[in-house]
Amino acid sequence: MDALPQIKPSMMARFKDSHFWHSFKRDRVAQFCFGIFSLALLLAIFAPLIAPFDPYDSAQIDIMNSELPPSWEAEGDAQFWLGTDAQGRDLWSTILYGTRVSLTIGICAVMLQAFLGIIIGLAAGYIGGRVDSLLMRIADVQLSFSTMMVAIIVLAVFQAAFGTELYQQLAMVMLILVIGIAEWPQYARTIRASVLAEKEKEYVDAARVMGFGTARIMFRHILPNTLSPILVISTVQIANAIIAEASLSFLGLGMPVSQPSLGSLISSGFEYIFSGAWWITVIPGLVLVALVLVMNLLGDWLRDVLNPKLYKG
Amino acid sequence: MFAFLIRRLFQALVVMFVISIISFSIQDNLGDPLREMLGQSVSEEQRQAMRDEMGLNDPFLTQYGRFLGKAVQGDLGTSYFFKEPALDVILKKLPATLELVFGATLIIIVFSVPLGIYSAINPQSIFSKIIMGVSTIGISVPVFLTAIGLIYVFAIELGWMPAFGRGETFQITENLDTALLTADGLHHLILPSFTLASIMLPLFIRLIRSEMMEVLQSEYIKFAWAKGISPWRVYFLHAFKNTMLPVITVGGVQIGTMVAYTILTETVFQWPGMGFLFLEAVNRVDTPLIVAYLIVVGAIFVVTNTLVDLIYGFVNPTVKLTGK
Numbered sequence A: 001m002d003a004l005p006q007i008k009p010s011m012m013a014r015f016k017d018s019h020f021w022h023s024f025k026r027d028r029v030a031q032f033c034f035g036i037f038s039l040a041l042l043l044a045i046f047a048p049l050i051a052p053f054d055p056y057d058s059a060q061i062d063i064m065n066s067e068l069p070p071s072w073e074a075e076g077d078a079q080f081w082l083g084t085d086a087q088g089r090d091l092w093s094t095i096l097y098g099t100r101v102s103l104t105i106g107i108c109a110v111m112l113q114a115f116l117g118i119i120i121g122l123a124a125g126y127i128g129g130r131v132d133s134l135l136m137r138i139a140d141v142q143l144s145f146s147t148m149m150v151a152i153i154v155l156a157v158f159q160a161a162f163g164t165e166l167y168q169q170l171a172m173v174m175l176i177l178v179i180g181i182a183e184w185p186q187y188a189r190t191i192r193a194s195v196l197a198e199k200e201k202e203y204v205d206a207a208r209v210m211g212f213g214t215a216r217i218m219f220r221h222i223l224p225n226t227l228s229p230i231l232v233i234s235t236v237q238i239a240n241a242i243i244a245e246a247s248l249s250f251l252g253l254g255m256p257v258s259q260p261s262l263g264s265l266i267s268s269g270f271e272y273i274f275s276g277a278w279w280i281t282v283i284p285g286l287v288l289v290a291l292v293l294v295m296n297l298l299g300d301w302l303r304d305v306l307n308p309k310l311y312k313g
Numbered sequence B: 001m002f003a004f005l006i007r008r009l010f011q012a013l014v015v016m017f018v019i020s021i022i023s024f025s026i027q028d029n030l031g032d033p034l035r036e037m038l039g040q041s042v043s044e045e046q047r048q049a050m051r052d053e054m055g056l057n058d059p060f061l062t063q064y065g066r067f068l069g070k071a072v073q074g075d076l077g078t079s080y081f082f083k084e085p086a087l088d089v090i091l092k093k094l095p096a097t098l099e100l101v102f103g104a105t106l107i108i109i110v111f112s113v114p115l116g117i118y119s120a121i122n123p124q125s126i127f128s129k130i131i132m133g134v135s136t137i138g139i140s141v142p143v144f145l146t147a148i149g150l151i152y153v154f155a156i157e158l159g160w161m162p163a164f165g166r167g168e169t170f171q172i173t174e175n176l177d178t179a180l181l182t183a184d185g186l187h188h189l190i191l192p193s194f195t196l197a198s199i200m201l202p203l204f205i206r207l208i209r210s211e212m213m214e215v216l217q218s219e220y221i222k223f224a225w226a227k228g229i230s231p232w233r234v235y236f237l238h239a240f241k242n243t244m245l246p247v248i249t250v251g252g253v254q255i256g257t258m259v260a261y262t263i264l265t266e267t268v269f270q271w272p273g274m275g276f277l278f279l280e281a282v283n284r285v286d287t288p289l290i291v292a293y294l295i296v297v298g299a300i301f302v303v304t305n306t307l308v309d310l311i312y313g314f315v316n317p318t319v320k321l322t323g324k
Helices: A004-016 A019-026 A028-045 A091-127 A129-144 A147-162 A164-182 A184-199 A202-209 A214-250 A262-270 A279-306 B002-029 B033-038 B044-054 B060-072 B086-121 B126-140 B143-157 B183-216 B219-226 B231-269 B274-283 B287-315
Strands: B170-173 B176-178
Touching: A004 A019, A019 A028, A019 A279, A028 A091, A028 A279, A091 A129, A091 A164, A091 A184, A091 A214, A091 A262, A091 A279, A129 A184, A129 B002, A147 A164, A147 A214, A147 B231, A147 B274, A147 B287, A164 A184, A164 A214, A184 A214, A202 A214, A214 A262, A214 A279, A214 B143, A214 B231, A262 A279, A262 B143, A279 B126, A279 B143, B002 B060, B002 B287, B086 B126, B086 B176, B086 B183, B086 B231, B086 B274, B086 B287, B126 B183, B143 B183, B143 B231, B183 B231, B219 B231, B231 B274, B231 B287, B274 B287
Parallel strands: none
Antiparallel strands: B170 B176
């Protein structure tokens, strides 16, 4: 990144004059989605400062407060404006912390996917030949098993092997690892496709003639030119990772109820929906859907604007 | 074509082999069969003697060979909980899961084809924009939330549908029953099928739409218009046929994916299928059952993927038969 300072003075100006910024200024939906996403991100980062209660601190929880409806309902308590869950935790605080957990897992898992996918995709595309066909064969096979299936089975086996208690302590790391490893082919295929196109261009030949090593050409010359497809998939992949995490937590294979993500919060509320306590399920559910929806819409918008050649198939 | 066939079958065999190794390592490391059989009161020497006798101290490869030999004959061990052969327990639950997949597939076909074609033909109409908008929302709602929403509206508030279970079933043979042949069973099937279909439906509508729009741009369709053929014939006879080719490939692969999502659907609706059984087996650490599920589901994935590839190879002569 030592090349950056030279372009720095003009970077802001270049950005303001870009097609990207112009389309963003014109598109109301994209602005709205970006706003919601940034808001969710800020709320997640500053959750400990914003939340009126600490849901992880059992001293602040009173079981007598359990299953209170939101404050606008007749039996609500003004102290808990979204009501409380079955353990008597303030739902608003728990949702803030849950969003934090869900986003952390989603973003970390996608960073792991991108890391693996970029290295494998670059290697497959640039080196080519046997390496390429072997890596892509593995990617094909891994994609043919759905991520959900792989994740459920791997986590289930680990849960059975570790025992529930130890597993719950490791849940976050396990979720990131499993979701991260299961989806690398998405990145690898897309990056390989753009590398194959970039490889033929003159600047790569020039770099090779100048005697740069393979690794330097791959990471410093080709990789920056494959960034727009990476950006497009990343948005959608984070949305998918959040859904995957929520689904796994719902099955009891993810975050424990003591440290809930949005998924485990919904799961814990599901038992009470039959007795009329809808808010424990519905409110975190709406938050989850809104979060995933804005990311999908942003992904659609990015795809239209950047229009990269994505792997089709 | 022959080389393609052999290559595909070889790949399927390699994948099954990897699955069997994984399954065996799970069986080898998870739970102790002796403890399940003997309890706590047996002395250490007796345990060791028993381990030797059962071959649990043999080298890994010997044990794996024995496992593979039995597995090929359909013997995947006895479920600790049901005290029955694990494979039988799984296969008894298979019809329930397949019913769900069948119901969902039917719903997907009935809805995605007309909606996809309509929005491809009239991309600017308001109804098309609604379809696309709803399908984006559909992609963003996790399947368990769809399930909860449907239960809340149709089972709790309106009381039209049962909230869980499979209802009455029709016994075909001792081990084979189906909910498709009783009114009660069909009634129970509706909500879970719609739930399962909701994952794939947006995907298919978008896929059919984009493929159809691409086909409608092609030369032969322009030629068909120039010939003065009626719109109906152009859309359905000429364009639709070529739209279906990629849709079938994706569709075949997604049937495998649906099996994965049956675990979620079955859990919410307490539908007594394989996925529900698997999660119960995990909670009970019933290793033979976990392994049997892994092998059965792995086989379903490998078989559907291989079949789809082969069918695609036969149907579409332009596919590169030598592999990518």
